[in-house]
Amino acid sequence: MEEGAYAMPIQRVVYLTVMFAVSLRGGISVTVRSTVGEAVMDVSVRDLTGCSGYGKTTSNGTLLLSDCQHMVLLLTRKGYRPAVQVVDAGVVDRNLVVTLEPDNGTGWTAPVCGRPGPGVPMKTIELKPPRGVRFKRFGDVDFSGYKIDFQEGKHADNLVSMSGTHASDGSPSSFWMMGLTQFEARSFHCGEFDGIDIRGFSPDGKQSRWVGYFYSFVEYSRVSKEAADFFDRIISQACCR
DSSP, X not given: OOOOSSSSOOOBSXXXXXXXXXXXXXXXXXXXXXXXXXXXXXXXXXXXXXXXXEEEOOTXXXXXXXXXXXEEEEEEOTTBOOEEEEEETTOOOOEEEEEEOBOTTOSEEEOBOSOOOTTOOXXXXXXXXXXXXXXXXXXXXXXXXXXXXXXXXXXXXXXXXEXXXXXXXXXXXXXXXXTOOEEEXXXXXXXXXXXXXXXXXXXXXXXXXXXXXXXXXXXXXXXXXXXXXXXXXXXXXXXXX
């Protein structure tokens, strides 16, 4: 499903079924089920704060992670909608059961606009800045990217694109996560590569978005609604090369 100009809103993460029970092993236990109650194995579970790390669910749909006072868990598996769950220190019971819904075409598939350039091993997310919009290119032997500014008075918010071997581990950085308390997520597809499209919101109304996969991503972080709308229009025209 291609992304139009806001024709299809991102699904807010309200489809999670979350239950808590007392953990007997110390840490936090994550159990993932399908909508019909079956265990879902090989679900990637990553703490986006960087505290408790990363792992995959076993054949019985479970995974034990190190416990932290604040975690934002991203759960992904091909064929299912990505899920985001915030776990704070105030939650006494530390067994988390998450129900994943089928993807069913709710993700965004960016159109392919050509083959990668010489020496580029994977597809990259290409932005098409509108005429008159200034952008700066940057990079070195390991990565390349560019930055687009949205000017509001003396303050400028940034939309950043980066591609390369060391550009991304497939999820937003812990810096991107800072100050965010609510999240939305859906799958993202760039040619044969699968990734995520995740939004975050802070209590003061600032917005963040990260679109990407291993090797290539686009992001903005804690920007005004006006800047987010401007950057979203640019992202909606992105393609994969």
